[in-house]
Structures are given as C-alpha cells and as structure tokens.
Amino acid sequence: MDDPAIRSAAQTAASDKFGVASPRGDLGPTITLPPGGRNGLGLRPAYIAPNGRDLRLDLLRGFLVAAMVINHLPGDSPLYLLTGGNRFFTSAAEGFLLISGLMAGLVYRRAIQRSGLAAGLLKVLRRAATLYALTVTATLLFTVFSEAAGLSWAMNVDLSNPMAFVVSVLTLHQTYYLTDVLVLYTILFLAAPAAFILLERGKTWLLLAGSGLIYALYQLAPNAFALPWPIEGNHLFEVAAWQVLFVAGLALGYHQSRLPALGHSATRTALLAAGIAMAGLVILFALLTLAAGQPHDPGLADPGLQRARLWLEEYAFSKVDLRPGRLIAAVIVFGLFFLLMTRFWSGIRRAAGWVLIPLGQNALYAFTAHIVLVGLAGLVLPEARPTGAGALWLSAAIQLAGVGLVLVLVKRRILMPTRATHRYWHASPAIASLAIVTLLGHMSFSARPPEHAAAMAVAIADDPAPRRYGTPVPRARAVQAEVVATPEASPAPAASSYVTVFTGTDRLLSDYLPVMDGSAHERTLFSPALGRSMPYYIYLPPGYEESGKRYPVLYMLHGLGGHREEWITYGFIGMIDQQIRFGNVAPFIVVLPQGDKGYWVDNANGGPRWGEYLVRDIVGNVDANYRTLQSPASRGIGGLSAGGFAALSQAFTRPDLFGVVGAHSPSLRGDDGEIALLGQGDEFDARDPIFLAGQSAQLDSLRIWIDIGSGDEIWLPGARLLRETLAKRDAPVEWWEFPGAHDFDYWNGHIVEYVQFYGGALKSE
Numbered sequence: 001m002d003d004p005a006i007r008s009a010a011q012t013a014a015s016d017k018f019g020v021a022s023p024r025g026d027l028g029p030t031i032t033l034p035p036g037g038r039n040g041l042g043l044r045p046a047y048i049a050p051n052g053r054d055l056r057l058d059l060l061r062g063f064l065v066a067a068m069v070i071n072h073l074p075g076d077s078p079l080y081l082l083t084g085g086n087r088f089f090t091s092a093a094e095g096f097l098l099i100s101g102l103m104a105g106l107v108y109r110r111a112i113q114r115s116g117l118a119a120g121l122l123k124v125l126r127r128a129a130t131l132y133a134l135t136v137t138a139t140l141l142f143t144v145f146s147e148a149a150g151l152s153w154a155m156n157v158d159l160s161n162p163m164a165f166v167v168s169v170l171t172l173h174q175t176y177y178l179t180d181v182l183v184l185y186t187i188l189f190l191a192a193p194a195a196f197i198l199l200e201r202g203k204t205w206l207l208l209a210g211s212g213l214i215y216a217l218y219q220l221a222p223n224a225f226a227l228p229w230p231i232e233g234n235h236l237f238e239v240a241a242w243q244v245l246f247v248a249g250l251a252l253g254y255h256q257s258r259l260p261a262l263g264h265s266a267t268r269t270a271l272l273a274a275g276i277a278m279a280g281l282v283i284l285f286a287l288l289t290l291a292a293g294q295p296h297d298p299g300l301a302d303p304g305l306q307r308a309r310l311w312l313e314e315y316a317f318s319k320v321d322l323r324p325g326r327l328i329a330a331v332i333v334f335g336l337f338f339l340l341m342t343r344f345w346s347g348i349r350r351a352a353g354w355v356l357i358p359l360g361q362n363a364l365y366a367f368t369a370h371i372v373l374v375g376l377a378g379l380v381l382p383e384a385r386p387t388g389a390g391a392l393w394l395s396a397a398i399q400l401a402g403v404g405l406v407l408v409l410v411k412r413r414i415l416m417p418t419r420a421t422h423r424y425w426h427a428s429p430a431i432a433s434l435a436i437v438t439l440l441g442h443m444s445f446s447a448r449p450p451e452h453a454a455a456m457a458v459a460i461a462d463d464p465a466p467r468r469y470g471t472p473v474p475r476a477r478a479v480q481a482e483v484v485a486t487p488e489a490s491p492a493p494a495a496s497s498y499v500t501v502f503t504g505t506d507r508l509l510s511d512y513l514p515v516m517d518g519s520a521h522e523r524t525l526f527s528p529a530l531g532r533s534m535p536y537y538i539y540l541p542p543g544y545e546e547s548g549k550r551y552p553v554l555y556m557l558h559g560l561g562g563h564r565e566e567w568i569t570y571g572f573i574g575m576i577d578q579q580i581r582f583g584n585v586a587p588f589i590v591v592l593p594q595g596d597k598g599y600w601v602d603n604a605n606g607g608p609r610w611g612e613y614l615v616r617d618i619v620g621n622v623d624a625n626y627r628t629l630q631s632p633a634s635r636g637i638g639g640l641s642a643g644g645f646a647a648l649s650q651a652f653t654r655p656d657l658f659g660v661v662g663a664h665s666p667s668l669r670g671d672d673g674e675i676a677l678l679g680q681g682d683e684f685d686a687r688d689p690i691f692l693a694g695q696s697a698q699l700d701s702l703r704i705w706i707d708i709g710s711g712d713e714i715w716l717p718g719a720r721l722l723r724e725t726l727a728k729r730d731a732p733v734e735w736w737e738f739p740g741a742h743d744f745d746y747w748n749g750h751i752v753e754y755v756q757f758y759g760g761a762l763k764s765e
Contacts, residue, residue, distance in 0.1 A: 034259035035252070035338075047345045048496045055357060056341045059349070060334070061099050065366045067092040069402045072178065072374045074152075074381055075395025087582070089281055089329035093181055093237070094245060096363075098187065098334065101246035105253020108196060117200055121193045128189040131415075134368060134510025135182040137431040138485060139169050140436050142371055143176040151378040152515040153177045155233065165717065166433045168232070175233045177544055178371050184237040187228060188246045195247060199254045210245040214240050219321065241322040245330070257273055264598065271343055274336035281329055288586070301542050313752075355407055362410045365417075369409045371400050512569045516577040517542035518587075520568075525621040529612040535594050536618060537564050538626070539573050541580055541587030550627045551760035552588040552634040554660075555618065557600050558642030560667070564592045566640075570748045577754045589626060600639070600646030601687045604679030614646075615654055632701070633763040636660030638754070640747055641667045641715075647655050648689035648706075648722075655698040660761040662705040663689075668718030671737030689718035690718065692726040703761040704733040707750065709740035 017361060033045060035054055047056045067083035071092065076085065084091055104124075110118030143165075149152050157178070159165055168174035175183040198207040207428075216590045218225040218240035227240040252259070288309040316325030341348055359366045373520045381398070410416075417425045508520040527534045541551060551731040567573065572590075579585045598610030623630055639647040644666030651661035669675065671684045680686050685691040693699070704726070708719040716737075726733045734757065740746035 022244060030509030033261045034256050035106070039353035045345075047342065047349075055346070055349070055353075056338060057099055057576050058360035059105065059341060059356045060337055060360065061096065061363050062358065062360030062366075063337070063352075064092040064096045064099070064362055065359045065370070065406070066356060066403045068096075068367065069370045069373065069406060070399040072370065072398045073377055073395075073402050075391065075398065077392050077399055079396050079399055088285060088331050088333075090326055091319065093319075094322075094326070094330040095334045095337075096181075097185070097188075097242060097245045098249045099328065101188075101249025102193065102253040103198075103249075104189075105250040106248075107253075108192075109199075109254045109256075112196065112200060117197070121196060124189070124192050124196060124309055128186065128192070131182070131186040133429050133596055134177060134364070135172075135186045136169055136266075137432045137568055138182060138368060138371060139174070139179040139257050140166065140429075142179055142375060143169070143174075144436055144439070145375055146378070149379055151375070154515075157233070159440055162437045163442070166436055169435065170429065173229065173231055175231055177233075180234050180237050182367075183231060183234065184239055184242055187239055188243055191243075192250070193250045195250055196254075199251065204251055204255065207247060208251055211244050215244040215322075219323070220319065238318055238322070238668075241320075241609075244322070244327070267339065267343060268392060271336070271339040274332060274339055277332045281332060283405045301409055302570040308668050329354055337496075355403070358410050362416070366406050366410055369406045370402070373405060377402070379646075413423070441543055510565060510568050512565070512574075513572070514574040514577070516574065516596050517581050518544070518572060518577045523621075523625075525617060527617040529609040529617050532711070533615070535564065536615075537568070537592040538622070539576065539592075540626075541589065542577070543587065544589075544627075548627070550629045550765060552586075552636070553591060553622060553626075553628045554636040554638065554758050554762065555591045555614070556586055557593070557594065557595060557614075557637070557639030557646055559639075559641035559643050560599065561597045562595075562641075562643070564594045567592055570744070571751050572754065575751045576759070579752075579755050579759060585755065586762075586764045588759065588762050588764070589622075589628060591618065591622055595643070595646075599642055599675070599677055599687075600651055601678070603677035604683045606677075611646075611650065615650060619657065629763070629765065631763070632656060634659070636662070636703075636758055636762050638662030638664065638705075638758065639662040639666075641742065645689060649687050649692065650703055651704075652689060652692035652696045652699065653686075655696070655701050659701060659763075660703045660758065662757060663707075663719075664747060664750075664754065665708050665712055665715060666706065666714050666719060666722075668722055690722050690725055693722055693731070694729070699726070699729060699731040702732070704731065705736075705754075705757045705761075706733060707736035707738060707753070709742060709746045710737050711739070711741040712746075715742060 002698070009545065033048070033054075035057055046052060049055055070083050071086050080087070104127075108120055108124055111123050114120075115123075144155055144159065145151075147157050147159060157165070157174075157176070165174065172183055172187065191491065195207055198204065213226065218227075218238065222238070222240075225240045226238060250352045312325065316323050318328065319326065369647045376399075481559070508522050510520070515519055518539060520537060520539045522535060522537055524533050524535050526532070543549075544551065556567045556572065558564060576585070576588075576590060580587050593614065595610060595614070598608055598613075600610050600614050604612040619635075622628060630636070632655060635658055637647045637651055638644075638661065641664075644663035645668060647661050648663045648666060649657040666689065668688075668690055669678075671680055671688070673680050678687055706719060706723065708716055710716070712719075723733065723735050736748060736753070738746070
C-alpha cells in the first residue's frame, strides 16, 4: 500500500541521512547511486534530472569531449595537466568508450523492457546505422581533405583508384586519423544485438567471459586475434582489445538496478582510496617521465629506470593493445572523477556544468564537430610553431577557443540531425561516395609503389610510437630534393674545405618520415678518400635554425649493402623527433651516410678507404657545415649488422673521435677470410672489434651499448664473446639480449631503447 504520508516521512528521513534531494528539491547529494541509479524511496539526488537522466555521466562525457578537442588541436599547453595530453596512463578514449557502453546498456534495457526484445534490438540496429553513416561520411571527407591539403597527419593514402578507396571505406576496411574511433564504435554497435540477447536471457556471465577471453587471447597472440578484419589506417584502436571496455559498460548499464548505492561513509572511503590510487599513478608517471633524465643533462638518466619505463610503456600501459595496466588506470581515473562529481556535484556543476553538460548530452555531434575544427586548424595554423612559455599559453588559448566554438555549434544546433532530417543524413554515405569518386577522377594522385606501400604498412603497424603513446604516425608528403652543389675538395682537406653552400629546397623525400618538429635533409659531399661524390641524410632537431646553439651528433650506419634510408624505415628519426618533442631526450643531430658494401673500414690490400671516408670526410663535412659539438663525449656512432661491426671498430680505434658507440645485432665474425675486404691475420685484427676490445686503450672513456636477438643464431656467439672480452677489461658496457632475430621486426621493435640510450649518453652544452 502506497501511503503518501509514510512515503513523505521516509523521504524526509532519507534526506536527513543521506543529504539527497526530494523530487521537488535539490539539496546536494552525499549518497552515491550507481550510474543512472535510483533508490527504493524514489528520492532524486541533485545529479539525477527529473526525467531520470544521470547528469554525472553527461558532465563526464562532456569533459572527455573537451579533452579530445584540447589534445587534438596543435601545440603543448598547460591544459595537458587536466587532459593528460595523450601521454598519461589513460586517455579520453577509454572513458568515452566505457561511458558509451554504459549509456547503451541503460537506454536499450529500458527500450527492451518497454517494447520487447525484437523492438529494442531494432532500435539498436537503427543506432548502428546512424553511426555507420557518420563514420563512413566522416572518413571519406576527412581523408580526402587531409591528403589533398597535405596536412600534418597525412598518411599518403592511395587515392589513385577512387572506387577502390570508397569501397574500402564503405566496408570498414579503411579508416583514418580521428575517424578510427568511430569505426571501432560502429563495429561494436553492430555486434551489440548479440550482447543484448545474452543479457536479456540472463547469460551476462557468458558475455563477460567471452569478452574477457577475446581480450586475453589478443594480449597473448595479437596477430592471431586481430578481430574482426584488418583495417588499414587503424593504428590506435584494436577491436579485440578495446571491446572489453564497451562490453563491461554495457553489462553495468543493463544491470544498473542491481548495483548498490553507497552511503556517506562508504562514498568518503571510496573517494579516499581512489585519490590515493590516483596519486600513485601520478607519482609513477613522474618517475617514468624523469627516467630519461633532464633535457639539459640527459646524462643524469638512470639506465635501470629507463628500462623499467620502456617495459611499462610497452607491456603495462600500451594504448593500442589496451594493456591491463591501462585498464586499471582507466578504472582509477574515471572512478575518481565519478566520485568527485558525486561528492561535490553542486560546485562542479556551477563551475563547469554549463560547458560540459551540453557537450556530453550531444557527444557524437560534438565529436564530429571537433573533427571539422581540427581539420580547419591544420589548414590554417602553421606547422612551425613558436616555442617557449608564451607559446604554451597561446596553444592553451587556441584550445579553449576550440572548445568554445564546439559549444556554440552545439547550442545553436547547426546542421544537427533531427527527426525530420535523419533520412537525409542516412543518405550521406552514398552522396559522399559519389562526390569523392567524381572529385578524385579529376585530380592527380599517383599510386604508391607496391614495395613502398607494403614496407610502410609494416613500419606503421610495428612502430612503437603509437603503441606506447597513443599518437598517430603520419607519413609526410615530403618535397623532392633539388641537386646540391658540392665542392671538389683536395686529397687532404682542412676542415674549412668542407664548407658547402646549399641551395634550393632540400627537404628529404621519404615515405617513411613522419611529420616532424625537426627537419631531415639530403646532402652530398665530395669524398677525397673515395674519389667521388657521396650522399648522406641529416636530421636537424627542433629549434636548430633559431637557437644558435651547438648540438651533439650521432652517425648511424646501415648494414652490408644497405641504404642510408634504412634507419628511417625502422622509425628511428621519427622516434628521435618525438622524444625530443616530449622532452625525454635533449636535441641532437643525426647523420645517415651511404656506405654501400664497404663495411665502413679501409679495405684490405689497398682497397677503397671507406673508414677514412667515414671518420674524415663525413665527420669533417658535418662539423664544417653545421653547429656541432666536437668533443668525443658529444659525438656518437652506431650501426646494425655490418654497421654495428664498423661502429665498434671505429670507436675502439678512435676514442679520440667517438665517445659513444652502439652496436645493434653486430655481425662479428671470425678470421675466416670469407670477407676479403677485411683481410686476414694482422689486417683482420686491426679491424676486428673483439680483438680490439682486448687490446685498445681508453675503452673506459667510451659509453658502449650492445644488443642482439636471442634468436640471432649466427651472430649471437660473437656478440657474447665480445661482451666477455669487455668484461675482463672492466669496460663500461650496456648489454641487452632481447627476444628476436636478425630482422626488421627486431630493430624496429627496439627503436625507443636505442633513442633513449643515445639521447642519454651524448653530452650537450
């Protein structure tokens, strides 16, 4: 029996106990209800709207939208302290997907209970159709716009066959920067009817177990469980991993009525626990950020802390794979936000609700508007941004203006779909497809060479940058280098003879270079040692042109018969630029010379003088033409395979020239005469790093790094012998035996470690 007097008394008692509002009041809650929650007395906390909508979810989702706008508009800013800047252990994407699943569970459970399972599932499919239309249209338009305009995130998508491109987007086999999360969302909604059937039939345990199993199998064998199909351009959101957030949210929303409410004491305890856990995450993040040392003195870095940082970034907090540590961080961060909004709802709503609640209640529209805004910003704002404290606040102002503009669009409902216009919006994929095919048919887009396309796909997929930092790895449309005028140098030149006047546009052309804050160039020098002109690539760090400072230099050698572009294809230059931008390493110059098959040493029996070409001609040319620090401690040399052999050989014989050396899978061989240019007997010993390690003086002045794959059966014994030889002399060496073989995957997979070593070992001013 529903006695109004009894109910009124109960409401008054509950209000006194929990501080909740009656249906006619708003006293500010200290009770924590589940998302969208209610209580048996029919009381309405201040964060529950009269229609039952949980405004906490709207405000939190609005914050996530604002964070995306801030993180995706150009420039670092102080606002990253609030948003994480896509560098913290979790990001807006995790919260957005979790809340999306939660809201779907809440909304469509009510639809199923009200209209029946079939009608409810039909509503789910209609929502999926809306998401599909938005995803396809946004991907088509944003991809073509970005590629045609050559924006900083352009990825050289092959548009030479317009029909093939359109079909790949329509079938969700192609996505793009910023639209990739929409593809994930669409696929999950297309699969949602099966989840609702299990939920309605009381098989929630089966749904959660299946989702958890897919997640676990992907973590163990990602190549075998990359569901549902390969999606080109999807570098951040692996469906098999990210589905676990959406499914967990779906189950929580569907069973919201079973979740317990927390009283004042329990809420305070939970808030304290979440705050302590959040403080732990912040402290851990600070320690790992400092692991690379201070930018002004990277030599302070602790190698053990660096290794811990890299391991955690890859195996605990990787964004692409949504590692378990990232899941835990997401629970802590968004749980804390939820509890803070509950406990301090009135103040938070007054301070930020007027901005964030409208964004959250129109999240999909706001996200789409932010894609348009980011595209326009990329077109208008210069890529070369100012540096310094003033630039940080300028970026913050631009980002806040972006949030404000999206809010205005939401408030004014500009081009926002309505019931009357829905059918027109659903036709947008067909209209956009026709427009794109017609447009591209009248534009010139050359096809990428097949071998370049395949190699680039591998490079993007295996690049550690997005896995660790959750950032896109765009491929720049580089400008073709013009012919460089070079001098004819004398056989024994002084340093000044190497001074070269460079003219024209000399930006390096490479499919494997990302858009960078620094710059890469192709140069040519005349080598007296070889008697011919030789090309090399050089990377100049951000701020080089403006600073007037001198910088350390690293010379990186390719393998036997390789190409100077080799290290670029592994992502080395892009990772250096990123680590400098993040402040993890101090800026330094990188030189990538061309060595053909000369082993980078003077060849035996009077052969070509590749060693002299390296240590005299290349180093002399670079020192003469660029602002370099010329002490051994500021000059490093490294290489892979035969280049690793040569790097060790040159550093062990010329510690007066090189103070830092890295050998990556060095091909250390015995005196077997198989490589004639290395000679035999004394000639071989004069070039052999193992012999030199036992005989050379001043090894204690070197910073030495050696790594090799445990599956590199041919060269592993020699590397271990070198390590033992160095150990007998107490020479300082960092030795790493990683899983892997003598191949692309191994070197590409350890680019971050290499950058951290060189950045920490090279001495800056």
